[in-house]
Amino acid sequence: MRGPRTATTAVIGTVLTGLLLTGCTAFGGDDSVPKPTRAAEDATGQTPKPDSTPGTEHVASKQIVPAGTVVAETDAVSKSGDTSIHVRVVADDHGRFEAQxxxxxxxxxxxxxxxxxxxxxxxxxxxxxxxxxxxxEPNADAPATVSLAAAGAYPDWLHDVVLVPAPKEGGDSDTRPWVGSVLAVGALPWKLPAPFPDLHVTVGKDRPGAYGYVFGKDGKVFSDGGTPSTYQVAHGDEQTTVAERFGITMAELRWLNPTMKVRDNGWIYEDTILNLDPATR
Structure with a gap:
């Protein structure tokens, strides 16, 4: 099923390469290859700044809840109940959140x-x-706080907090084979306002810069009718054009996919599976 699409893409790529060398373009109007870009205005009209993870896009935002507001609270508990920690996620003064x-x-x-x-x-x-x-370490207290700034302005895509036994200095895998395995889990019941409560994804025709496959909830290639669920990124797919194909803004695309990786030229990494369903963010 992938064969015809690959061949078509190769032909388009060959044509484009030749035309670009002569200063021409093969497409016009809405189907033109987009100029790669990383910047786009978010819902607040601000231009988002990349975080410390290269290529990861987050929705930038003004303060969405007052500083000090508890937006999630849970206990991460082991199966035996012998190990646990209480966790609260609280809004800070900078439009982000910290865990206590x-x-x-x-x-x-x-x-x-x-x-x-x-x-x-x-x-x-x-x-x-x-x-x-x-x-x-065993002889130290657990930390009082840790920043969740790396999760962006809407960290509610993080559904669980866990405790994981860490290795000792010098290694001890023979005596503690459970090291690295999740010991305790706590589900996070978030209380954050949705930035796009009326978000509706539509499926437009594929085009250069948004040439991947769309899948329905059943995991099959999407056809007319039903609800689109995911999108498989093709080579050369650019974030602006992908958003346009689905009738949403780039800020909405980033919100749906908070860990989306984007190259410096604006292309999304090939074969990335993007989420199109707000309910499964």
Missing amino acids: FSDYRTTEPQPMTVEFRRTAKYGDYWDNAAVAATTW
Whole structure:
């Protein structure tokens, strides 16, 4: 099924290369290849600034709730109940959030890491996409706070907070084989206003700069009717044009996909699976 699309893309790429060398363009109007860009105004009219993770786009925002507002609170607890920590997420003074920790207890002191994940369950292993990870030693107190700034202005895409036993200096995998596996999990019940409450995704015709496949909730290639669920990024897909194809703004696309990686030329990484459903953000 991918073959015809790949061949078509190769032909388009060959034509474009030849025309660009002569200073011409193969497309006009809405189907023209977009000029790569990283900047776009968000819902507040401000231009978002990239965070410390290269290529990760977040929705920039003014203060969405008053500083000090508790927007999520939970307990991450092990299956046995022997290890737990209380977590509160609170708005700071800069339009971002911090996690506050209290009541850490365990019957088996060991190096421990707390981190926030998009999804998690007991026994899950390392997650390189985890946010705000911080580790402490057995003879030290758990941290009082950690910043969630890396999660952007709407961190409610982080659905779980976890405790993960950390390795000891010098290694100890033979005596602690559970190191790196999720020991305790707490679901985060967020209370944040949606920035785009009336967001509606439509499926437009594929085009240069937005030439990937759309899938429905059943995992099959989307056809007329039904609700689009995900989009597989094709080579050369550019974030502005992808947003235009689905009738949304780039800020809305970033909100739907808070971990979306974008190259310096504005292209989204090929084969990335983008979310198109606000309910599964």
